[in-house]
Amino acid sequence: TLPAPRTLSPVETRHMAPALRPTGLRGGLLSWDGRLSDDARLVTALARTAAAHGARVLTRARALRLDGDGALVRDELTGGETRVRARTVVNATGVWAGGLVGDIRLRPSRGTHLVLRSEDLGSLTAGLHIPIPGEANRFVLVLPQGDGRVYVGLTDEPVDGGIPDVPEVPETDIGFLLDVLCSTLDVPLGRDDVIGAFAGLRPLLDTAADADGGRTADISRKHAVLTSAEGVVTVVGGKLTTYRRMAQDAVDAAVRSRGLPAAPCRTASLPLVGAARPSRLAALEAPRRLVRRYGTEAPAVHALGLADPDLARPVVPGHPVTGAELLWAVRHEGALDEGDLLDRRTRIGLVPQDREAALAAAGEALRRAADQPTAP
Ligand SMILES: Cc1cc2nc3c(=O)[nH]c(=O)nc-3n(C[C@H](O)[C@H](O)[C@H](O)COP(=O)(O)OP(=O)(O)OC[C@H]3O[C@@H](n4cnc5c(N)ncnc54)[C@H](O)[C@@H]3O)c2cc1C
Secondary structure, three states: OOOOOEEEOHHHHHHHOOOEOOOOOOOEEEOOOOOOOOHHHHHHHHHHHHHHOOOOOOOOEEEEEEEOOEEEEEEOOOOOEEEEEOOOOEEOOHHHHHHOOOOOOEOOEEEEEEEEEHHHHOOOOOOEEEEOOOOOOOEEEEEEOOOOEEEEEOOOEEOOOOOOOOOOOOHHHHHHHHHHHHOOEOOOOOHHHEEEEEEEEEOOEOOHHHOOOOOHHHOOOOEEEEEOOOOOEEEEEOOHHHHHHHHHHHHHHHHHHHOOOOOOOOHHHOOOOOOOOHHHHHHOOOOHHHHHHHHHHHHHHHHHHHHOHHHHOEEEOOEEEEHHHHHHHHHHOOOOOHHHHHHHHOOHHHOHHHHHHHHHHHHHHHHHHHHOOOOO
8 A cells, every 4th residue: 555665866855865975976766765753653453452351450559470381470560479270371471571481591782772852863854774884785764753853763782681671871872873874964063963762672582593603684584473481471572564464374373282272363354443444534523633642532532632732732842742631541552651651651751851851740740640530
């Protein structure tokens, strides 16, 4: 359904990315990718869809130990521990998977993104792939977010030692990304223009073929499903874009290993909460930005702002997220505190200054939801 890739003249290229350095620019290649609005919204929609089909979703529940018959789980809010019994257990804890099941050997690789203000990069109407000097097939991506921010990333650096809950961003990563950016752009960009930075750890599988100390950038991104001697099924590696296939393979393995009865897999035709055909989405009476983020639920989010104009306003100047979205996240998306609202339901928290400015609005959304828990 996407247009075919095509070449662009130098003039067209500069029209889409005025900040590109004109010297030596011979044109561009236009292709289509990266249309995910916000991965936090995808994950939230996925959890809610699972809940609608009978899943029990518990946040703040840390698995301390796994075996084929269940898990020892700690409630991170109260510190209480409890044993959960299960007919089958899947370990899908990403880069942390090796901490729960022995014999899972990972080579974590840090991917860092910078956050810049769109206005500092000219009016970018497309993302950019900037070749990394001296590398054959590696690029730094410049990804406009449509919310006044642009992400620039990402690095691929092996990480040794323990796996932190939230990886830190070293200054060397920031310097590297800025250098690549400045190799191609005609705008002065320095450390002060970096308004935020974040990193994630890729759970790359350390297969025998990769174990010779090669670069993490060269390790396969394919996923693997491994069943331990105790019967715990681990799914690891992979991509966000292949999440359904990963889940299907993991559940198939779990069903097989425990001899469980199961109906045929339905994931190929199961829509997420809020999904609909483009024609139906186009007819919804709500701002387009909300439709992109909430699909068919956008009118309900929009209605909160219509009922109370305070909720229709952005919670931080220069960033589009409104109070209505925060309230929606508490009432319908299981957000429990300011961190959930600013870091895991919206992306406000990627810029520390914006996070600070939005804390009061997040607190207000939590209070409102507590005062009116049954409101629509
Ligand atoms: C920097 C970076 C860039 C990427 N870029 C892309 C891309 O462009 N395209 C793409 O398709 N994919 C990309 N990926 C890959 C994609 O993010 C992963 O494939 C995907 O997140 C894997 O999902 P997962 O559910 O297996 O693991 P995760 O998303 O890591 O989820 C694991 C979850 O388990 C939880 N957890 C951990 N330990 C415990 C415990 N003991 N008890 C309970 N819960 C626990 C964690 O809190 C986490 O929520 C990228 C990954 C990184 C790190």
